[in-house]
Amino acid sequence: MSAGRQKTGRIAVIGLGPGSPEQVTPEATRVVSEGEEFFGYTPYLDRLDLRPDQLRIASDNREELDRASAALKRAAEGKKVCVVSGGDPGVFAMAAAVCEAIEAGPAEWRDLDLVVVPGVTAMLAVAARIGAPLGHDFCAISLSDNLKPWEVIEARLEAVARAGFVIALYNPISRARPWQLGKAFELLRGVLPAATPVIFGRAAGRPDERMAVMDLADADASRADMATCVIIGSPETRVIERGERAPLVYTPRFLTAESRR
């Protein structure tokens, strides 16, 4: 490998947005068109319309660090490499895995040209379909206890619910993690009003989109799957009924007098 080839290498970590082609930014489209090798979880790679000269290296969803290292290795060999994520690559996705691999890897990986291309992350797409539930202070929590202990997740949920944040839950449920979302609802029922709106936003902007709103008292974890982002309102969050149209859910920009404690 020559020094010259090294200098042409680049690694781009690209967010493809929640799923609709209309929500892929022109920047993402351009960087994809410039790429030579594409690393990612199969369903994300399937969204790309690659040319015959563009190479596709698919891997399982759980092999993030291996995938990042393989991609960095090819970039160091001079290739224009793309690592693709759904949504935004910086939100519970590949950008952090690539940074982890860079920190742990050979010094030459730090010299690589790294570009992160942001995208519309799931909670924003879900919020847009239902009104403006993230209209005031909010947080995003991954409910996966593969990478942090469940007690930490519980402590975080309780802290933000008590402090009045709207909560967006990523990775709410999977075959290997079937009980966590139900447990989270149980905990939140002890902190938030029973009528707090809960949004189940599945596959926002895709043909199989499904949106549902219910009270926290009735929130049923079995409504969620791996493609769902769950948004739990704050005590301020309001529902506007609209007759035959779907209700709007929003969190006002201001705090009402009674909530100022």
Place this chain on the structure above:
Amino acid sequence: MSAGRQKTGRIAVIGLGPGSPEQVTPEATRVVSEGEEFFGYTPYLDRLDLRPDQLRIASDNREELDRASAALKRAAEGKKVCVVSGGDPGVFAMAAAVCEAIEAGPAEWRDLDLVVVPGVTAMLAVAARIGAPLGHDFCAISLSDNLKPWEVIEARLEAVARAGFVIALYNPISRARPWQLGKAFELLRGVLPAATPVIFGRAAGRPDERMAVMDLADADASRADMATCVIIGSPETRVIERGERAPLVYTPRFLTAESRR
């Protein structure tokens, strides 16, 4: 006004992303091209390349509810109205103001076709330019005490810092609110390690972009202006030095053993 005209009215609340034309989604571009009347804060309207037949109604940044009501009125009169925001319209922006106006306004406003077009919000664009600081649980807080009391902001900052969230601060400073960001840093210095990375991300993706990283101990509020999103790391957030290249800042996807309390 005939019933027929009412039915053709539509109000779209559009996120134009952080500023680069490459980060405007094709969906936003399409909805803009379909619009007849455009309501917004002047700098956001200035980003649009409107046709002579498209009407522009600019207003000051503080008149959000009036602007929303004026836009809804025109939509109810049968116009295809666009309300434009920078970033994502659902994050401290116009989507919540439009929902507030709908809830308080005449019943016919609930019958209007409302479309919210999501966009890349500032914290995602800033994070992408610097690595992956939002790679684990994070929150977004507006530091404006125009719409909520300062004590609530302090309580929220303390709750999320103690619970281990990365914190993105929107509206960190303005001429009318000069001291709040300094006070927030002061409070956070009492909770977080002195070496916690703080990112000042100004105008991400625009020609006047400016990114700076410093330790919380040295974080200087005067570095921020109205176009800045400030991201404060968690105790997990790491900085990778890269010689001549700008350092990378990221938050690992997992919790390290020593932080599991």
